Amino acid sequence: MMDYEKILTKTVQGIAPSGIRKFFDVVATMPDAISLGVGEPDFVTPWSIREAGIYSLEKGRTHYTANAGLLELREEICAYTQRKYGISYDPKSEVLVTVGGSEAIDLAIRCLINAGDEVIIPEPCFVCYKPCTVMAGGVPVTIETKEEDGFRLLPGQLKNAITDKTKLLILPFPNNPTGGIMSKSDLQAIAEVLKGTDIMVLSDEIYGELIYDGDGHTPFSAIDGMRERTIVINGFSKAFAMTGWRLGYALGPSPIIKSMTKVHQYCIMSSPTTSQFAAIEALRSCDDDVERMRQEYNYRRRFIVDGFRNMGLSCFEPLGAFYAFPCIKSLGMTSEDFATSLLKEEKVAVVPGNAFGESGEGFIRCSYAYSIDNIEEALSRISRFVEKHK
Amino acid sequence: MTNDILNILDNAKTPLSNEKIANMLGKDEAEVAKIIKGLEKDNVIVGYKTLINWEKTDRDLVTSIIELRISPQRGEGFDKVAEKIYKYPQVKSLFLMSGSYDLCVVIEGQSMKDVALFVASKLAPMDNVLSTSTSFVLKKYKDDGLVFYNNEEDTRQVITL
Numbered sequence: 001m002m003d004y005e006k007i008l009t010k011t012v013q014g015i016a017p018s019g020i021r022k023f024f025d026v027v028a029t030m031p032d033a034i035s036l037g038v039g040e041p042d043f044v045t046p047w048s049i050r051e052a053g054i055y056s057l058e059k060g061r062t063h064y065t066a067n068a069g070l071l072e073l074r075e076e077i078c079a080y081t082q083r084k085y086g087i088s089y090d091p092k093s094e095v096l097v098t099v100g101g102s103e104a105i106d107l108a109i110r111c112l113i114n115a116g117d118e119v120i121i122p123e124p125c126f127v128c129y130k131p132c133t134v135m136a137g138g139v140p141v142t143i144e145t146k147e148e149d150g151f152r153l154l155p156g157q158l159k160n161a162i163t164d165k166t167k168l169l170i171l172p173f174p175n176n177p178t179g180g181i182m183s184k185s186d187l188q189a190i191a192e193v194l195k196g197t198d199i200m201v202l203s204d205e206i207y208g209e210l211i212y213d214g215d216g217h218t219p220f221s222a223i224d225g226m227r228e229r230t231i232v233i234n235g236f237s238k239a240f241a242m243t244g245w246r247l248g249y250a251l252g253p254s255p256i257i258k259s260m261t262k263v264h265q266y267c268i269m270s271s272p273t274t275s276q277f278a279a280i281e282a283l284r285s286c287d288d289d290v291e292r293m294r295q296e297y298n299y300r301r302r303f304i305v306d307g308f309r310n311m312g313l314s315c316f317e318p319l320g321a322f323y324a325f326p327c328i329k330s331l332g333m334t335s336e337d338f339a340t341s342l343l344k345e346e347k348v349a350v351v352p353g354n355a356f357g358e359s360g361e362g363f364i365r366c367s368y369a370y371s372i373d374n375i376e377e378a379l380s381r382i383s384r385f386v387e388k389h390k
Numbered sequence: 391m392t393n394d395i396l397n398i399l400d401n402a403k404t405p406l407s408n409e410k411i412a413n414m415l416g417k418d419e420a421e422v423a424k425i426i427k428g429l430e431k432d433n434v435i436v437g438y439k440t441l442i443n444w445e446k447t448d449r450d451l452v453t454s455i456i457e458l459r460i461s462p463q464r465g466e467g468f469d470k471v472a473e474k475i476y477k478y479p480q481v482k483s484l485f486l487m488s489g490s491y492d493l494c495v496v497i498e499g500q501s502m503k504d505v506a507l508f509v510a511s512k513l514a515p516m517d518n519v520l521s522t523s524t525s526f527v528l529k530k531y532k533d534d535g536l537v538f539y540n541n542e543e544d545t546r547q548v549i550t551l
Contacts, residue, residue, distance in 0.1 A: 037549035
């Protein structure tokens, strides 16, 4: 018998499996459950994008592309970033097209982190930063963002977390699961703390196009003096409803993008070609589709937040992404107990907040990437559940 | 806010209460109700219709599109003729067109014969009608923004982070 515990690396074994695995398994056996648990758009990719992918197949574009991605796509990414945010990047040296934003995050961390380097991660947040850091031999240092601060990272918190070993700050905004965003002035305050240090920033802006307050999104690299230390992660999954196409990108200083491209070349070779052709169409002609979906999310966002508040739960007003993050502390249950009982009693699946870090305890993540009817039905069941357990 | 309300109503696939619309916009229900009443009164909101796929029922229904060439009347243009036409309940829609013909009439009837008779006895003999060209709809794939035979279901995993 092989002793796999001896065979698998200590690092990999040290990474905790998702704490809500059991919960997932239960949900999977309940096909009639209503789910608010999905972290992707309910919209299907706009037809013109799908059609562009199909056309590329018809033309026989089935080969590898350049390691960094089709130059035509990189040019479109830069044109888009310039047009939307007024920041210019060089398509030839400052862009890398990756397999989803996730790959770009992994590459960036692997290229920046030496053993023992500290990575500052504001939590609650998406689940990959910590394991990627650990896999790279780094040390995650988490900061708890608070509901009363709008789940923003405050400059004072950052200052306190910085040590001699701090190498990288993760900025996961707009945030999954909280829906918190950082305004331009919030980012400027963070920039003030970073000035004069060598700390790099990985700004995961995958939800950047989905912001619901008037001022819109500001990439961290647009903040004065921050471009040279920032890797911006973005992609097609959320804004263009292209999760299954697995396509993202990183923008950053050329020496870093060059190194990331090197690793990408050995691990991946090049991102999926069909997806890249589809993505060109997305950037070129789908602004209206993105706006239509954003508008629709915005209606649902108000609807769901209102629903939670009406049942007496405190619910932070999310200003980005497509999640509501109501607080369930008043019921005296843990997040996991709440989610498990809710599923059992009312057949509604939500994600316990602690899946996104300990500081998510006491909250549940409810996606509003669902039709209004679906949300309405889920809310009425949750309301009945809350009433019963008050 | 008026445009938001119209946008929501225009895209709604199920009837929406004023309360629901108010919640979606983060506004007061009474305020939304008042705006909608105003829009109805001004005929901006012309009406509320249900889109039915009659093919799935046992009712026989034939839809046809009739292209009419018209000689416009002095001082009235096409409006007078149009009015005479749209007053028939069989006429489902009527549009004034640019291009090679003038009026596009959408007619619904129980059978092709039904429709043909209507064209022959009512439309063709009208004073200003120069010619008619009738085409029958064989299958409706999409109407008014809604797809009749949608095969795109929600295939997402139940939970993803």
